[in-house]
Amino acid sequence: xxxxxxxxxxxxxxxxxxxxxxxxxxxxxxxxxxxxxxxxxxxxxxxxxxxxxxxxxxxxxxxxxxxxxxxxxxxxxxxxxxxxxxxxxxxxxxxxxxxxxxxxxxxxxxxxxxxxxxxxxxxxxxxxxxxxxxxxxxxxxxxxxxxxxxxxxxxxxxxxxxxxxxxxxxxxxxxxxxxxxxxxxxxxxxxxxxxxxxxxxxxxxxxxxxxxxxxxxxxxxxxxxxxxxxxxxxxxxxxxxxxxxxxxxxxxxxxxxxxxxxxxxxxxxxxxxxxxxxxxxxxxxxxxxxxxxxxxxxxxxxxxxxxxxxxxxxxxxxxxxx
Numbered sequence: 001x002x003x004x005x006x007x008x009x010x011x012x013x014x015x016x017x018x019x020x021x022x023x024x025x026x027x028x029x030x031x032x033x034x035x036x037x038x039x040x041x042x043x044x045x046x047x048x049x050x051x052x053x054x055x056x057x058x059x060x061x062x063x064x065x066x067x068x069x070x071x072x073x074x075x076x077x078x079x080x081x082x083x084x085x086x087x088x089x090x091x092x093x094x095x096x097x098x099x100x101x102x103x104x105x106x107x108x109x110x111x112x113x114x115x116x117x118x119x120x121x122x123x124x125x126x127x128x129x130x131x132x133x134x135x136x137x138x139x140x141x142x143x144x145x146x147x148x149x150x151x152x153x154x155x156x157x158x159x160x161x162x163x164x165x166x167x168x169x170x171x172x173x174x175x176x177x178x179x180x181x182x183x184x185x186x187x188x189x190x191x192x193x194x195x196x197x198x199x200x201x202x203x204x205x206x207x208x209x210x211x212x213x214x215x216x217x218x219x220x221x222x223x224x225x226x227x228x229x230x231x232x233x234x235x236x237x238x239x240x241x242x243x244x245x246x247x248x249x250x251x252x253x254x255x256x257x258x259x260x261x262x263x264x265x266x267x268x269x270x271x272x273x274x275x276x277x278x279x280x281x282x283x284x285x286x287x288x289x290x291x292x293x294x295x296x297x298x299x300x301x302x303x304x305x306x307x308x309x310x311x312x313x314x315x316x317x318x319x320x321x322x
Contacts, residue, residue, distance in 0.1 A: 040270070043242070083200075099251070104177075134263045
């Protein structure tokens with residue numbers, strides 16, 4: 001009697017055992033969100049790596065120029081140039097707000113003398129701002145439990161950064177830059193969700209945004225006095241770090257999570273990045289990891305768990321990756 005052959009039987013072990021685990025990981029919103037927190041936090045470490053080797057805008061220019069070059073084949077294969085001006089213009093606007101507006105504001109403020117802890121605390125206002133605007137702009141209902149979670153999360157960030165907060169000696173206008181950068185990211189988040197910016201795959205979308213960011217940062221780099229790369233290991237390392245972890249990882253996962261869930265839920269995850277960054281710094285630079293930082297991480301996690309709420313449906317990875 002013939003034996004029934006089940007699906008996958010006789011296939012290589014990698015397809016039978018490894019690929020199902022990979023597929024399960026990619027279909028899990030929680031795992032994507034955890035990856036986003038880790039990758040987004042890497043940006044602050046990259047800023048520290050870059051600060052010792054080159055001007056801010058020079059590093060950011062080469063970061064996005066390289067990212068745009070690597071993603072160009074995916075942009076072309078997605079037929080971006082044949083889709084008309086509207087989706088490209090929308091992607092360009094989101095890129096200008098999320099990549100240039102946010103990074104130029106937050107990173108430049110630190111370079112001008114605004115304490116990093118204070119800049120991070122201002123940036124941590126993003127979840128509250130996104131939640132406040134999600135209702136009128138997106139029609140998203142923010143439950144009372146989520147508001148409580150957002151406030152607790154902000155408290156956790158303040159607790160984690162408490163020992164590092166100081167006023168600094170930067171010029172007065174510099175203290176507005178983190179706020180403007182944060183509002184720029186909020187605007188990009190709301191626009192991305194409201195427009196449901198085209199149906200481009202995320203890689204192609206990020207490619208268009210990176211190209212726009214490269215052009216704008218080139219202008220800023222020229223204004224600072226240099227656009228040519230610096231032939232040092234430190235410069236190359238910082239650019240590659242930014243491209244792989246912060247651009248492909250951080251922003252790629254940010255948009256992927258936003259396609260799956262609400263603006264409020266995704267923004268609330270930002271609360272976890274300051275304390276997670278402190279763990280990165282402890283591991284990489286042997287910085288002191290204080291009890292306040294660990295306590296703040298726990299408080300932030302509790303606030304985020306309240307803020308994320310529950311989802312009734314979960315799109316497949318194909319939906320999120322489109």
